[in-house]
Amino acid sequence: MIEFSKEELKLELNYPFRISNFSRNYTPVVLVKLSYETHIGYGEASMPPYLGETFESANEFFTKVNLKNFEPSQYLSIIEYIDGLAPGNNAAKAAIDIALHDLIGKINGIPCYELLGSDPSKMPFTSFTIGIDHPEIIAKKMEDAKPFHFVKVKLGSQQDKEIIETIRSISDKPIYVDANRGWGNKEYALSMIEWLATKNVSIIEQPLEINQIEDMCWLKEKSPLPLFADESCRRLYDIDNISQAFHGINIKLMKSTGIVEAQKMIAKARSLNLKIMIGCMSETSCGIYAAAALAPQVDYCDLDSPWMVKNNPFQTPKLVDGKLILENKPGLGLIQK
Numbered sequence: 185m186i187e188f189s190k191e192e193l194k195l196e197l198n199y200p201f202r203i204s205n206f207s208r209n210y211t212p213v214v215l216v217k218l219s220y221e222t223h224i225g226y227g228e229a230s231m232p233p234y235l236g237e238t239f240e241s242a243n244e245f246f247t248k249v250n251l252k253n254f255e256p257s258q259y260l261s262i263i264e265y266i267d268g269l270a271p272g273n274n275a276a277k278a279a280i281d282i283a284l285h286d287l288i289g290k291i292n293g294i295p296c297y298e299l300l301g302s303d304p305s306k307m308p309f310t311s312f313t314i315g316i317d318h319p320e321i322i323a324k325k326m327e328d329a330k331p332f333h334f335v336k337v338k339l340g341s342q343q344d345k346e347i348i349e350t351i352r353s354i355s356d357k358p359i360y361v362d363a364n365r366g367w368g369n370k371e372y373a374l375s376m377i378e379w380l381a382t383k384n385v386s387i388i389e390q391p392l393e394i395n396q397i398e399d400m401c402w403l404k405e406k407s408p409l410p411l412f413a414d415e416s417c418r419r420l421y422d423i424d425n426i427s428q429a430f431h432g433i434n435i436k437l438m439k440s441t442g443i444v445e446a447q448k449m450i451a452k453a454r455s456l457n458l459k460i461m462i463g464c465m466s467e468t469s470c471g472i473y474a475a476a477a478l479a480p481q482v483d484y485c486d487l488d489s490p491w492m493v494k495n496n497p498f499q500t501p502k503l504v505d506g507k508l509i510l511e512n513k514p515g516l517g518l519i520q521k
């Protein structure tokens with residue numbers, strides 16, 4: 185018999201989070217616990233407002249969840265049951281999926297990365313995200329980025345070139361750019377990408393709006409840099425629609441409904457020769473360790489949120505030589521603070 189409990193957390197950000205179209209100081213998170221005999225599995229739903237989930241929507245979803253008739257070994261049936269309870273609610277669904285993986289790992293005495301067939305020696309470098317800000321704050325954030333070998337820079341503002349020039353005056357670290365749909369039209373996007381290609385930028389994420397698929401196909405043909413879908417690719421069924429328009433996808437557990445579907449997305453993306461990044465929302469170490477357990481199976485890793493929040497209830501993962509360290513402990517390897 186699996187028991188379910190949950191707790192709300194306003195996960196506070198070190199800096200107000202600014203991307204091309206809004207700003208906020210905290211992210212609503214629901215921490216989930218699944219208990220079975222003496223074991224507890226931890227999960228998390230992180231709900232940035234643009235995805236439409238809230239404390240209210242998650243709480244309403246969780247009132248529908250009843251796992252008392254399931255055993256943890258039936259986890260695939262549980263995932264199917266959870267997904268069928270209501271449409272949407274991707275982060276709430278991910279919380280259960282993550283907690284189940286932590287629980288199963290603990291019951292069997294196996295780290296999650298091993299359960300998922302990941303080889304820790306293949307962990308990619310993780311990038312550190314720099315949000316849109318004034319030059320002096322960007323310079324301060326570049327200090328925070330020192331332990332990381334890559335930075336991911338949010339663009340889509342009026343100051344895009346100034347932001348990049350500020351960073352380049354401080355560091356020659358390779359940059360991934362995330363425009364968060366902010367460049368408006370394909371011609372402007374192409375001119376920005378051509379300029380960025382001269383600035384040691386290696387990836388462009390989500391240059392245009394989700395519905396600009398034809399413009400994205402045009403851009404893909406001409407872009408000197410690979411283009412990654414984030415907002416355009418939430419779940420497995422999105423991949424077919426966008427595979428002609430992007431070179432790669434950014435998988436996040438909070439969009440994919442968790443690890444089980446993320447694994448299917450990895451397989452599908454590989455079959456279509458798409459590159460894969462694994463990313464995160466503002467998450468505690470719980471969501472980050474869950475994503476990190478899959479990270480050795482992908483090409484790029486952007487799992488930096490524990491370094492950007494104030495009240496993470498779990499210890500920050502170890503970072504060595506710019507890479508996250510997977511803990512050789514049963515389950516996710518979380519340590520409560």
Ligand code: MG
Pocket residue numbers: 362364389390414415434
């Ligand atoms: Mg993004």
